[in-house]
Amino acid sequence: MNERHFGAKLTSDGTTFRLWAPAAKRVDLLLEQQSYTLHAAKHGWFEIKLAEAKAGARYRFRIDSELDVPDPASAFQPEDVFGPSEVIDPANYVWRARDFRGRPWHETVLLEAHVGAFTPEGTYRAMIDKLDHLVETGITALELLPLADFAGRRNWGYDGVLWYAPDSAYGRPDELKLLIDEAHLRGLMVFLDVVYNHFGPEGNYLSRYAPGFFTEAHTPWGSAIDYRVPEVRAFAIENALYWLGEYRFDGLRLDAVHAITERGEIPLLHDLSLAVGELAAATGRHIHLVLENDDNCVSLLDPGDDPPHGKYRAQWNDDYHHAWHVELTGEKQGYYRDYQRAPLSDIARCLGSGFAYQGEPSEHRSGMARGEPSGGLPPTAFVNFLQNHDQIGNRAFGDRLECEANPKAIEAALAITLIAPAIPMLFMGEEWGSKVPFPFFCDFKGGLAEAVRNGRRAEYAWAYERFGNDVPDPLSEATFRSAVLDWDMRTGPGRERLALVRQLLDIRRRHVVPRLAGARFGNARAAGNGLLRANWHLGGGLGLLLAANLSEHAVTTAPDEAAGAPIWGEAGGAFRPWSVLWRLETK
Known part of the structure; x- marks a missing residue:
């Protein structure tokens, strides 16, 4: 190391x-x-x-x-x-879950959470009281939005400027360790979102005394970082090892790696994975690295590479989300226009071979080709989700899918997402159908605050024209407070949704997870009447079969020739609207 x-x-x-x-x-x-x-x-x-x-x-x-x-x-x-x-003493905290070595990747069920909005208190300590809920739901991994110190008291976390300092808004370092320790005592992994493509806009002085940190290129969020410089590369790699070693995080999700600009050198991503692999081998731990990468680069992914040796377990599958969002809401603005032609067919392609875009031209990207063929990867190379912080928060009101789509349609989408062999992820509160928004919020001052406010007004001009001051002000504390989870709803109106999610994850745990070793994609197809069929090859000589009616109308179908035991849903020749059937087929 x-x-x-x-x-x-x-x-x-x-x-x-x-x-x-x-x-x-x-x-x-x-x-x-x-x-x-x-x-x-x-x-x-x-x-x-x-x-x-x-x-x-x-x-x-x-x-x-x-x-x-x-x-x-x-x-x-x-x-x-x-x-x-x-100055912090790293030996001050005495770990209790010393024998916890993480969990194999195929057991992962992620829940993404923002520490400040997860509880009314908004602290590491307050999160501990909710860990039992995660375990009872079937979650196996808690993923925290970035913690690197940012300016002000509230922020999504992607404006961090001091990468090694967990933000004091949520508590002290030992309290973060306590949260992770308590999670480990319950068998929960904890992942951290890290940002290596830029530094935040306020509180970063590196350009004054170490201008070699940056290139002349720019990302959408600030100056690009020059990882050709050995010290700069070491700064990022040591940071990854710091979170995984000092704090015992079980994995990292690297934000927007397509915005890391490098030319003519061994990529930072390769060296970082090698260094993490050395840590995993030396400690005997399961450590998982996940990417967000808009370029859909298949060559970076290998979920079976354990410990990591230059590659990454999986990638967040934005294609899967976008296709579902268009199918469920009919929205066509921005990047959703790439999926408006046949969203159900795009869903089928994601279920059948990973990405929807595997080299095809993207209208949203002015006709540029996007992605690489992904069907040769195992399904566990993809993290699939219906909602996350970006897809909720990058909207004028930060409104969730529950506010836009038919609840029965959402339940059908969940029944597919949570049982399919890809790694599933939920956004905090999604498990009980929360309608609490997650708007963009920050706590900048002066000219930067006005620049952020004006930028949001320009991006969502249509909303300001129609709704005026009702559009959340990203600088207002009230906007942040509106994002705090409604925990009372899970035992009230959200009780039935929570029971459904728990049942689905129990089916996954009992029938799918034990057979994911060696899992391969099969075939998937969508019909014009809303019928979706897919299959996968699982370990132990079994096939996993999906049939679903993703429409408002009943669909009559011919019975499948292959026999198989239903593990979810009702078998028969007719599919009710928004019905899902899962079966295990003996090969």
Whole structure:
């Protein structure tokens, strides 16, 4: 495993402070009320070791006697991104679930959650009280939206600027470890969403003393990061190892890797996977790496590569979501126009071979080809979902699918998504049919706040013209508060939906998961009358068969020739509207 180079390193005889600042002539350490000059070392590094610096000490770096900055690898920022960094003792927390080694990838059922909106308290500690609900529902992995320290008290997390510091809005580092430990004691894995394609717009000073972090290229969210520079590459890889080692996360989901720009070098993604694989091998743990990649690159994926050795377990399958969203709502704006021609056929293609776009031209992308043939991958290389933070939040009102679609149609979609061999994911509250919105929110100040507000107004001009001030203001605390989950609904109006989801996940656990080793895609097809059929080859010589009527009308069909025991739904020659039948077929 790689030795960590960034951040304050606490030892029994003091603390070593290091900063990579190749554009600085002088760096001073401001520790409590004292100032110390760091020694210049090779390749732009500055360092100093102080016996008097203990856990809890707060410090800053002063660049060229003119700019005070936090440690870019700060372990904690008790006073937000503009305040001092705090020295944290990594050995302070005593782990109790020391024997937990994670779970195999094929057992994964994800629930994506935002710490601040998951409970009224919005803290790591408050999340612990909800872990038993996840286990009882059939969830096996809790995935947290990014925690890297961001400016202000509320944010989705994708504006992080201090990648190593879990944001203080949710609690202290040991409280995050307590959450993960409690999850492990219950057999739950915990994943973390990480962002390696850009830094947030406020609180990042790297361009002043380490401009080599960035290229002249730009992503949609800021300057592109230059991973050709060894120190920059190490900063990201060490960060991944830090979350997986120091905090014992069981997996990472890498955000929008298509926005990582590299030219002529071994890709960062390859090296990061190798380093994580070394950690997994050394510790005997199951560690899972997942991508979000709009390019649908098949060559990056291999769910059976355990431990990771340059590749990734799976990719979030946006195609699957988009096709379902168009089928259920009829919406055609933005990227949904790529699926408006035949959404049910796109769903069938996702069920039958992974991606809907496997090299075809995308109208949304001005006719550019998108994707690669994916049918040769196992179904577990895809994370399928009907909702996530992006697809809810990137709407004018942050409204969920429950507000737009027929509940019976949603239940049919869930019956397919939660049993099919791909890895399923739910967004927090989806398991009981929550209608609580998840609008975009942040807590920037001054000109940046106005820029964000104006950007949203431009993006959703139609909504502002029609609804005016009723459109949520992303800077308002009330907008954030509107996103806090309605836990009372799960025992009230959401009781039946929750019971359905639990039944579906129990079917998956008993009948599908034990046979996922060696699973392969079969065939899938959609008919104009709403009939959908698909099959998969499972381990143990069994086939998994799906037949569904995804329409408002009853459909009469000829009985299947192959015999098979129903595991969900009613067998027969007629399908009621929005009915789903799953069978296991003996080969």
